[in-house]
Amino acid sequence: MTQHPELTLTESRPFQTQRRDTWWVQPLAVFIGLSAFIIYTTFRVFEGDNFLHGPYLSPFYSPLLFGTDPYSVDHSWFGMMPNWMPGLITPAVLILWAPAGFRFTCYYYRGAYYKAFWADPPSCTVSEPRKGYRGENSFPLIIQNIHRYFLYVALIFLVILSYDVWKAMWFSNENGEETFGIGIGTLVLAGNVVFLGGYTLGCHSLRHLTGGIIDLLSKAPVRRQMYNCVSCLNRRHMLWAWLSLFWVAFSDVYVRFIAPALGQDWITF
Amino acid sequence: MATFRIWRGNADAAQFVDYETEVSEGMVVLDAVHRIQAEQANDMAVRWNCKAGKCGSCSAEINGQPKLMCMTRLDTVPLDEPVTIEPMRAFPLIKDLVADVSWNFKVKERMKPFAPRPPDTEDGTWRMEQEDIDHVQEFRKCIECFLCQDVCHVLRDHKLHDEFIGPRYLVYAASLEMHPIDTENRLEELKNSDGIGYCNITKCCTKVCPEHITITDNAIIPLKERVVDQFYDPIKKLFRVFSR
Numbered sequence: 001m002t003q004h005p006e007l008t009l010t011e012s013r014p015f016q017t018q019r020r021d022t023w024w025v026q027p028l029a030v031f032i033g034l035s036a037f038i039i040y041t042t043f044r045v046f047e048g049d050n051f052l053h054g055p056y057l058s059p060f061y062s063p064l065l066f067g068t069d070p071y072s073v074d075h076s077w078f079g080m081m082p083n084w085m086p087g088l089i090t091p092a093v094l095i096l097w098a099p100a101g102f103r104f105t106c107y108y109y110r111g112a113y114y115k116a117f118w119a120d121p122p123s124c125t126v127s128e129p130r131k132g133y134r135g136e137n138s139f140p141l142i143i144q145n146i147h148r149y150f151l152y153v154a155l156i157f158l159v160i161l162s163y164d165v166w167k168a169m170w171f172s173n174e175n176g177e178e179t180f181g182i183g184i185g186t187l188v189l190a191g192n193v194v195f196l197g198g199y200t201l202g203c204h205s206l207r208h209l210t211g212g213i214i215d216l217l218s219k220a221p222v223r224r225q226m227y228n229c230v231s232c233l234n235r236r237h238m239l240w241a242w243l244s245l246f247w248v249a250f251s252d253v254y255v256r257f258i259a260p261a262l263g264q265d266w267i268t269f
Numbered sequence: 270m271a272t273f274r275i276w277r278g279n280a281d282a283a284q285f286v287d288y289e290t291e292v293s294e295g296m297v298v299l300d301a302v303h304r305i306q307a308e309q310a311n312d313m314a315v316r317w318n319c320k321a322g323k324c325g326s327c328s329a330e331i332n333g334q335p336k337l338m339c340m341t342r343l344d345t346v347p348l349d350e351p352v353t354i355e356p357m358r359a360f361p362l363i364k365d366l367v368a369d370v371s372w373n374f375k376v377k378e379r380m381k382p383f384a385p386r387p388p389d390t391e392d393g394t395w396r397m398e399q400e401d402i403d404h405v406q407e408f409r410k411c412i413e414c415f416l417c418q419d420v421c422h423v424l425r426d427h428k429l430h431d432e433f434i435g436p437r438y439l440v441y442a443a444s445l446e447m448h449p450i451d452t453e454n455r456l457e458e459l460k461n462s463d464g465i466g467y468c469n470i471t472k473c474c475t476k477v478c479p480e481h482i483t484i485t486d487n488a489i490i491p492l493k494e495r496v497v498d499q500f501y502d503p504i505k506k507l508f509r510v511f512s513r
Contacts, residue, residue: 019332
């Protein structure tokens with residue numbers, strides 16, 4: 001029988017725990033994954049160029065409200081970027097607040113980045129580096145309750161990105177005629193819609209809006225069906241969140257770097 | 270042989286003490302604690318009852334992880350180094366492995382009780398669809414072991430017991446609030462005195478639940494969304510004004 005008066009029950013130092021497992025791996029992986037995404041996205045958003053290749057439009061720049069050159073103007077909704085717009089404002093800056101806000105306020109990401117970036121807590125039963133705590137009970141994090149409004153916008157984006165996939169099936173030939181085809185880029189952009197769909201349509205707020213708010217779902221068969229579908233996707237929300245995050249970045253990488261290097265990548269039927 | 274590093278003492282003075290004891294196939298942590306209690310430490314306090322994972326009495330922290338001692342098999346715990354066993358840290362210590370969990374029962378007392386609508390039939394009973402009751406059935410599995418309360422950093426680290434009821438009682442609130450025949454509205458309490466906004470969705474409660482209740486996704490987040498409906502969504506508020 002050995003006594004250990006030096007070991008205390010109260011975890012007084014930050015990151016102290018009796019856990020023996022590698023508890024730090026998951027928050028570290030989240031930190032690296034999200035940081036890499038944020039750094040790459042910031043670079044691409046402010047680059048303001050190389051977002052179109054043939055019929056492929058990078059999802060970071062979709063919807064393309066304004067073009068930046070004669071080539072992209074043809075694909076834009078409202079023509080050329082106005083001259084009065086500050087130089088830092090690229091077509092991506094105008095729209096990326098919506099998907100960024102959707103992810104930032106997402107219930108899954110909140111839990112993940114509170115741990116990985118704020119150590120609040122670093123992991124379960126691992127002590128925290130700070131004493132005070134307000135949670136999402138007061139400003140600023142009470143703003144997270146805006147999530148459902150970002151969801152509404154994200155659903156519109158999903159439709160727009162689906163239309164981009166359709167447009168990515170029409171290639172111009174040497175005579176300037178448009179022919180139907182499916183290229184690797186088309187599949188990449190289609191994959192993006194599938195993964196973003198799995199993520200957006202499994203959102204906790206959507207689950208609530210479709211049926212979670214109702215206690216008597218048996219009396220609302222259509223909403224019950226919708227609720228069951230959303231719940232099914234919601235059970236793997238974390239997986240969809242990461243798949244869609246990775247794939248949206250990869251789609252941009254494809255349009256920015258791979259497609260120009262490959263040249264003609266489509267198969268015309 | 271294996272070494273168990275067990276927390277011994279009371280709120281005034283306590284420390285870890287190492288005990289070596291023999292272990293054999295099929296043993297759980299509670300068996301080892303009982304053997305130590307019988308052979309080496311007759312005065313060691315440990316709360317237990319069913320030894321079947323259904324009474325929720327033997328909650329403790331094993332190697333820093335909140336678990337039921339009776340459901341933690343020794344073959345799932347590394348025995349090449351001392352196995353630490355501590356009481357739940359979110360609650361005041363009484364003695365050794367026994368924590369005072371009475372705060373939880375006081376929280377339950379102050380919550381709005383079940384308020385069913387008038388009976389559907391003359392014999393005083395109600396008619397419910399199974400799929401409606403399925404919604405809340407999961408929450409009824411809770412054995413009140415309070416491991417979710419113990420792991421919650423709002424209670425464990427920040428000691429906000431006066432402002433936050435913890436995951437166990439958010440599950441309880443969900444089981445009432447989502448019940449098909451309940452008529453009470455608990456959203457104001459959930460937002461204010463129950464402090465649902467303190468939950469920052471770490472999902473630690475879900476991870477430690479021995480009954481595998483999906484606490485965060487099926488109880489807390491749906492309640493948070495209902496609170497948003499009631500207090501933070503301007504369009505919903507507008508709808509309510511015009512639908513009056």
